[in-house]
Amino acid sequence: MMNKTALPEKMTVVAIQEPGGPMVLKPEHREVPKPGEGEILIRVRAAGINRPDVFQRKGLYPAPPGASDLPGLEAAGEVAAVGEGVKRWQVGDRVTALTPGGGYAEYCLVHETNALPIPHGFTFTEAAAIPETFFTVWHNVFQRGVLKEGETLLVHGGSSGIGTTAIQVATALGSRVIATAGSVEKCAACSSLGAVRVVNYHEEDFVEAVKEETNGHGADVILDMIGGDYIERNHSAAAMDGRIVQIAFLRGARATVDFSQIMRKRLTHTGSTLRPRSVAFKARIATDLEAHVWPLLAARRVAPVMDMIFPLSEAWRAHERMEDGAHIGKIVLDVA
Template sequence: MAETLPSRMKAVAIAEPGGPRVLKVEKRPLPQPGQGEILIKVRAAGVNRPDVLQRKGAYPPPPGASDLPGLEVSGIVAAVGEGVQRWRIGAEVCALTPGGGYAEYVAVHESQALPIPHGFTFTEAAALPETFFTVWHNVFERGGLKPGETLLVHGGSSGIGTTAIQLATVLGSKVIATAGSAEKCAACTKLGAVRAVNYRTEDFVAAVKEETGGKGVEVILDMVGGDYVGRNYQAAAVDGRIVQIATQAGAVASADFARLMVKRLTHTGSTLRPRTIEIKAAIAAALEANAWPLLAERRIAPVMDMIFPLKDAWRAHERMEEGEHIGKIVLDVE
């Protein structure tokens, strides 16, 4: 028998655009699952860079989405809306959300939820959706990375980076990563990168050329932008693909388009949050077929940095902005 649900829940809201301390615990009405949606009793929620941007007022939620931050959760299905076919009350799931994850309950479309891999804790499971959806779509679908090719991952010690290194390596590609300290570089090589470049002391273009015998890399996953755009064109192989997923060093850059033409480069990019339910459902299905068996066998796993209680979400944001984290920061909602 399903438990009686409360009418209100605890949530962490953005009181006003600003620093980490604008994140405030408040009471909110319980979300109601709509057509095709499930209500998840949240056990843990992942913290991601877009949450920080939203807190600062720079990344508004898409139309119809919750104004609460939080793009990924794990938990237990507490209620189902009309037309839900896959999930039953009591199922343990992790899910991608368009917002609303920093709360005790969140409603998501059933197609955005995946089973928690065998043996995973709720906090580990909450570290999966955002990074795995992002990496799978951008590296393997948009970037078309194939076994035997080399991937350059910028920000290799981030949640996205640690996921990309593991997935690409286990699926038969070589990975070169960039990171900002010796400790972070060591974490990248431990995960399977054949080389980790400390971008503070070493030129990644020269390192890539050395590692690939002058050929360059077939795929580049870039979250930096700015002057990395032109340098990525230098580091890329002929017919290389560069995939932009963020622009932490600036969204405007100058680039040598002659190099792009001569090398026949493809420079593409994407954002995940505003994509349609159907597109996210297709990514979820691809992940369940290709990545979830690897997780169940523990051939890959999320790298966990720190776990904070929900009420201390502001501390989690401080941790992310300090830039010292390796892997995923998660909120424990229990």
């Protein structure tokens, strides 16, 4: 390991004391980890909040083997130390990274291939809002869903961090986006990001809205984090040869579904989780992002939508904000 400045022995982290509500998130002191082969140690300046953090806090989404037990799947800061074999990064480089865990801390380890340079002009808090949503959207919408220029994407939960990212990237790359959201304010936010139509699901049936907006064609790709009764309705809203990509089940993972629509429309219904995937798999996504999306970020054609920023010590408030459902875009912890 090489580093230019002495590192502290201890760091402040926010840990999950026991499964439960937001108040189980408590600051504590731990030893600063040391980077191993191919790893970098990030002096974390900001960390993103994501729904998997909430599930982990509740005891429903354990960290994968070998990962930190601390929550936090994305972090931005400076490289504080590098392990043997690290080729790309040097101490002092500004990076944002997708982590397998450990972001709620002053220092965090990540494999060098799962880190990317902070786009020019972005603050640490903005940069920390990028990795989890952009990796997720790129893999699920463009790799699994194979969204093409000119096609229509339906995004459920359009005002979420995932949703706001999907709307922007798909629009910037030449697709039409229809989004669903649950309030006038959230619908307006989706429209401002480029969605050609936004469906307030309290007032309108998204299946009929999609058919109307596409002149009966349907959505070529559907990104769904809702599940439950949306599963069968997504099949109805999908175009011939449509692709539905499942990334969460906020309304439940069980549903009664007429699978004949899959046959009649030649549908593909797939899904994925990102956190357990290998370092090499995430590295391939990072390479694609740097080639295709980082130029859009650098030009500010896309950018994370920022909701609220909380200090690390008040991570519990950030979790309360996410769970009350009022947020639009990303919630971030200021660690500096």
